[in-house]
Amino acid sequence: MNIRRVPIALRLFLTVLLTTLVITTVSLGVLHWNMQRNFTNYVADVEMQKLDLLIHNLSDVYDVYQDWGNAIQAQILQIEGNAGPDDYDRLSNWWLRRQYDIALQQRYFKEHTLVAATPTLNPSDIEKHKADLAELDFIERNLPSEFRPFDGLKFPLSSNQNVFRPKDPKDAKASEQADSSKSQPDGKKQFIQMPDRLGLSSRLSLYDAKHQFVVGEPTDANISYRPIMVKNQVVGYLGLKPVLDQDDAISINFFSKQKRYLILVYGLTLLASLIASLLLATYFKKPIQRLLNGTRELTKGHYQHQITVNRNDELGDLSNELNQLAMILDQHETSRRQWVADTSHELKTPLAVLQAQIEAMQDGIRKPTPEHFASMLNQVSSLKKLTQDLADLAQAEAMQLKCYMANVNPWQVIVQEVENFKPKFEQAHLTVSAQGEGADLQLDIDRFKQIMVNLLGNSIRYTEAGGEVRIHTEQNDAYWMVYVDDSPLGLSDEQLTNLGQRFYRVDDSRTRSTGGTGLGLALSGKIAQAMGGELSFDHSPLGGLRCKLSFPKQVNS
Known part of the structure; x- marks a missing residue:
């Protein structure tokens, strides 16, 4: 119907x-x-x-x-x-x-x-x-x-x-x-x-204080009354019959x-x-x-369409919000496409290497020696790390990342991870120093370790030999903060803006040679948010990159 x-x-x-x-x-x-x-x-x-x-x-x-x-x-x-x-x-x-x-x-x-x-x-x-x-x-x-x-x-x-x-x-x-x-x-x-x-006399009548007729022209019509006052007391009423009916x-x-x-x-x-x-x-x-036509364009996937409504009222506000929505959808669509392209590219490289090595063994060009199997295992490890990072990042963006919170002293975790990374610092010919103090925070210790591993690993990949990595802490009544500073290579303002995005690399060839996936900093930022903290980036006083990780302190009830 x-x-x-x-x-x-x-x-x-x-x-x-x-x-x-x-x-x-x-x-x-x-x-x-x-x-x-x-x-x-x-x-x-x-x-x-x-x-x-x-x-x-x-x-x-x-x-x-x-x-x-x-x-x-x-x-x-x-x-x-x-x-x-x-x-x-x-x-x-x-x-x-x-x-x-x-x-x-x-x-x-x-x-x-x-x-x-x-x-x-x-x-x-x-x-x-x-x-x-x-x-x-x-x-x-x-x-x-x-x-x-x-x-x-x-x-x-x-x-x-x-x-x-x-x-x-x-x-x-x-x-x-x-x-x-x-x-x-x-x-x-x-x-x-x-x-x-005026003919008033023929319509006048006098009444006492109780509205009883005294003299004049009696009538049953709806007459007008005026009180007669003596010493502020009503002693009678003067009535007047209306001249008009x-x-x-x-x-x-x-x-x-x-x-x-x-x-x-x-x-x-x-x-x-x-x-x-x-x-x-x-x-x-x-x-x-116009708003209806604009929403139809959005449903068709034309996210770059803009609605022009020059009104200083709710309809104008609605058009501005729809334009903002179109921009966000366009950004998300572009990000989605870039995500798919980057993911397929990152997966294609180790898979292509594995395929080439397996085909070489099948053709008898390469022998199945322990060295060749070790090389293939490294590619599998890279794939595993990439897929694990992708899975964690997807869970973090969907607000589904599981964190098991407990009372943690973060400085002890940092000292332990710096100690674990010392061989890699020495191998990269880098000097590392750590000075700070801890606090009682509610953190997932494994996730916090994952963040520090990514930050320290990023410093090793992007700091030139002979450089320096410096770690120190600051805190106030509300927040505890740790800074990871490294020396050149430095970053431009545009690179700082893009840092922390998925698959973004400052130097793609350098990262690939050191085993980076381009997901570490993006994943670290999401993990910090999941635990109530924040990861930000700035220029380092040493000439390289500064990573600032901050967490709120517990509120004493």
């Missing part, structure tokens, strides 16, 4: 697009719902800010009477005359509206007083300024108090002409100037009812316009996310395709 593949670029495109689509849909939906739900409350809160003076006046009234019912009743009883049958009910219902009128007149007076205090200097405005001053004087003389809201009225209410019809202060002033006989006798204030241009024509028209705008924003957002996700998917697709 074939499963349809979905490319990663398409997945990225769809993921970004759908995520943006969902977020935009939810966000705009919540915004529209929240706006439609809370818009009327917002408008009511804005209107409530215009009632600060009214709330302040109501708190002052309550502070005097300590009860809303007492306050209303006491202020109605301030009116002179005989009340009609329904006058008390009318005034009770009208009391909050009257307090609102008083707050409007007080605010009107304060605002216009500030304007009149900074008169213009243009001659054409002088007459207007005088009229404004006269108007303010009329309002000030008839400015009501929240403690006497019905000042200017008398019972019965039917005797008060046009008292419940709103008038503008300017109209009242003009009326007073036209007919001075209508001015209130005995210095009483003229009753003025302010026009309610979700079902009003104005609200429906407003939200329909907002909905069109939101749909437009939604469409533009969708288009922008479509373009952005497409560009983003393309941006990631190209380097991923």
Whole structure:
């Protein structure tokens, strides 16, 4: 069954697009719902800010009477005359509206007083300024108090002409100037009812501290409240019915316009996310395709192929790592081929000598004498040593070299091996000196001997007759080190770099004549690593090669 593949670029495109689509849909939906739900409350809160003076006046009234019912009743009883049958009910219902009128007149007076205090200097405005001053004087003389809201009225209410019809202060002033006989006798204030241009009075209601209705316009709608405070205690609430309703024509028209705008924003957002996700998917697709092609080249064995992804992100890091991997694989492949070639060459030489000697004996050219058998045995020994070194080196590189660790004093092993090599030093006409001290190390004594044999044998092969080999030790709190220095032949920097590689010989003809396989130093380095140490090479102060062998000391617990 074939499963349809979905490319990663398409997945990225769809993921970004759908995520943006969902977020935009939810966000705009919540915004529209929240706006439609809370818009009327917002408008009511804005209107409530215009009632600060009214709330302040109501708190002052309550502070005097300590009860809303007492306050209303006491202020109605301030009116002179005989009340009609329904006058008390009318005034009770009208009391909050009257307090609102008083707050409007007080605010009107304060605002216009500030304007009149900074008169213009243009001659054409002088007459207007005088009229404004006269108007303010009329309002000030008839400015009501929240403690006497019905000042200017008398019972019965039917005797008060046009008292419940709103008038503008300017109209009242003009009326007073036209007919001075209508001015209130005995210095009483003229009753003025302010026009309610915002329509707030018909939506006001008063509640006590327990949210029980007192006066005003009762309603079941979701009204806005403002607390009335006296001495930091809530004594009542001023309620305001919202001017807008979700079902009003104005609200429906407003939200329909907002909905069109939101749909437009939604469409533009969708288009922008479509373009952005497409560009983003393309941006990631190209380097991923290059990485895929590069890995395919590696699987084909083309290790010299390099991937070019100029990105400062994880994809760029991945391309660099793949290029590094390709270089390492190429080096390993080259090393493997060189290993096979060197191994076959090293095995071919003694085998060819053995074959020639055996064929010579078969043809009767050479006689099977003890000397000829000894020569053949030397070739077999060389093959055995070569195969053993190859086996040890392969185990060491595979981290499978067995080491039997024990407490060893390495200096005693060195002194013993130097003593064993003295005949060879004398035969090569070399001077050897050894000076040092031991330490208590965890080593495989046989493997350590193998390293020293290789180092001493290497010095004998590459030191000219009459030369010197010097062995000494150093140590600190962490490491014990032994140095093997010899005199010329010296080595170049390039030769030092290659030293320790398999089958590498500084002088191939000289090594073959002395029986070297080219594996001794490489094997010694691997054995040192297996025991936790390190073998390094440098130029010797004597002019030849310095071999430095270091091992960590035991940590006392």
